[in-house]
Amino acid sequence: MLQLSDTSYHISGIEVNELCAHYHTPLYVYDTADMKAQYEKLASAFKGSKTKIKYACKALNNINVLKYFRSLGAGLDTVSIQEVWLGLKAGFAPHDIIYTPNCVSMEEIRMAVKEGVQINIDNISILEQFGHEFGNSIPVCIRINPHVMAGGNINISTGHIDSKFGISIYQMRHVERVIKSEKMRVNGLHMHTGSDIVDVDVFLRGAEILFEATEHFHDLEFIDFGSGFKVPYKPDDYSTDIEELGQRLGEKFSEFCKSYGRDLELWFEPGKFLVSQSGTFFAKVNVIKQTTATVFTGVDSGMNHLIRPMLYNAYHHITNVSNPGGLQRIYTVVGYICETDTFGWDRKLSEVREGDILAFSNAGAYGFTMASNYNSRFRPAEVLIHEGKHHLIRERETLEDLMKNQIEVL
Numbered sequence: 001m002l003q004l005s006d007t008s009y010h011i012s013g014i015e016v017n018e019l020c021a022h023y024h025t026p027l028y029v030y031d032t033a034d035m036k037a038q039y040e041k042l043a044s045a046f047k048g049s050k051t052k053i054k055y056a057c058k059a060l061n062n063i064n065v066l067k068y069f070r071s072l073g074a075g076l077d078t079v080s081i082q083e084v085w086l087g088l089k090a091g092f093a094p095h096d097i098i099y100t101p102n103c104v105s106m107e108e109i110r111m112a113v114k115e116g117v118q119i120n121i122d123n124i125s126i127l128e129q130f131g132h133e134f135g136n137s138i139p140v141c142i143r144i145n146p147h148v149m150a151g152g153n154i155n156i157s158t159g160h161i162d163s164k165f166g167i168s169i170y171q172m173r174h175v176e177r178v179i180k181s182e183k184m185r186v187n188g189l190h191m192h193t194g195s196d197i198v199d200v201d202v203f204l205r206g207a208e209i210l211f212e213a214t215e216h217f218h219d220l221e222f223i224d225f226g227s228g229f230k231v232p233y234k235p236d237d238y239s240t241d242i243e244e245l246g247q248r249l250g251e252k253f254s255e256f257c258k259s260y261g262r263d264l265e266l267w268f269e270p271g272k273f274l275v276s277q278s279g280t281f282f283a284k285v286n287v288i289k290q291t292t293a294t295v296f297t298g299v300d301s302g303m304n305h306l307i308r309p310m311l312y313n314a315y316h317h318i319t320n321v322s323n324p325g326g327l328q329r330i331y332t333v334v335g336y337i338c339e340t341d342t343f344g345w346d347r348k349l350s351e352v353r354e355g356d357i358l359a360f361s362n363a364g365a366y367g368f369t370m371a372s373n374y375n376s377r378f379r380p381a382e383v384l385i386h387e388g389k390h391h392l393i394r395e396r397e398t399l400e401d402l403m404k405n406q407i408e409v410l
Helices: 016-023 032-045 063-072 081-089 106-115 124-134 169-182 200-216 242-260 272-278 399-403
Strands: 002-005 008-011 027-031 051-056 075-078 097-099 118-121 140-145 186-190 222-224 265-268 279-290 295-299 318-320 328-334 342-350 357-360 381-386 389-394
Touching: 008 016, 016 027, 016 279, 016 357, 016 381, 016 389, 027 032, 027 272, 032 051, 032 063, 032 242, 032 272, 032 381, 063 075, 063 081, 063 381, 075 081, 081 097, 081 106, 106 118, 106 124, 118 124, 118 186, 124 140, 124 169, 140 169, 140 200, 169 200, 186 200, 200 222, 200 242, 272 279, 318 342
Parallel strands: 027 381, 051 075, 051 265, 075 097, 097 118, 118 140, 140 186, 186 222, 222 265, 295 328
Antiparallel strands: 002 008, 027 279, 279 295, 279 357, 318 357, 328 342, 381 389
């Protein structure tokens, strides 16, 4: 996490100007100390239950990050067969990986079955096909849509009635008929209502719905509550009270296990919660452009590297790390893409000069993983800070990378 010490900014004791001079910009930097702190915070909040944390690798899928979470004791949450393969390559045991796809073919699901991972099914059509093909030979988890509206943006709200995710709670009778007809073995129930959820009561409401659904399933081994915990983005921002959630949900889960007749495992699938604050994105100021109404700060990056502000209207705190003590002025920070790619309107920054380095906080989640080569721009390098040392974990792309899979026929 970015910190001001004396007259310069550091991440875990390493000066950021040194990092940017060494690796150049644009640049993603991740700090394992923050990842560990977030992991331990969640684990500690639910230490009274048989809790398993499955890192949602869609947030940040560099293999070094996967290996680090495995070293902490985490499992893996995947949403594609490619993420499954990455997880296996990172050393995760198949039984520690849950595979929760959406709108994929039966062919891809067969590939996941072949790898031996936990299958999570979120629609009745695939459930029927899976049961017909595998019967009770392969256990499945079922993703339920609780019809709970939650999340900071409609694009990341996944549990409401119009969502494409999960099997409606009102279709449980249909699910039950399929399970009985195909003699299927259901070993888990899953729910994920969205992202950036602040209200603990939202989780508890979803939990009650999930607990009620267990009456249809008598051989469960775990219940998976997904994630969606909010992290702070602004200096005075709020976040999900993990301690309160741990206490209240932990108590309800304990009561549920007693009524169910045995202790089940409690699963979570945090992604953003674990890596968002660990990441900082650095870009260099190319130009200061003043119009009749606005002072634009144009940087050597854009929506091709960090699309969240444009796609979700997400806020990322911006800091001029090159001029910590400068006079505060108002700027609109924009990118170099041939689109309106605005990182932040009317931001108060220490006076910005051409050549200065700007830091974008909370860039660990859905930053690089959503990056593209739009405008034929190269994707940036990634650096990992671990135990006081910095390591290059992905090289900056080159023209050869852009051309690698193209076939010239003319």
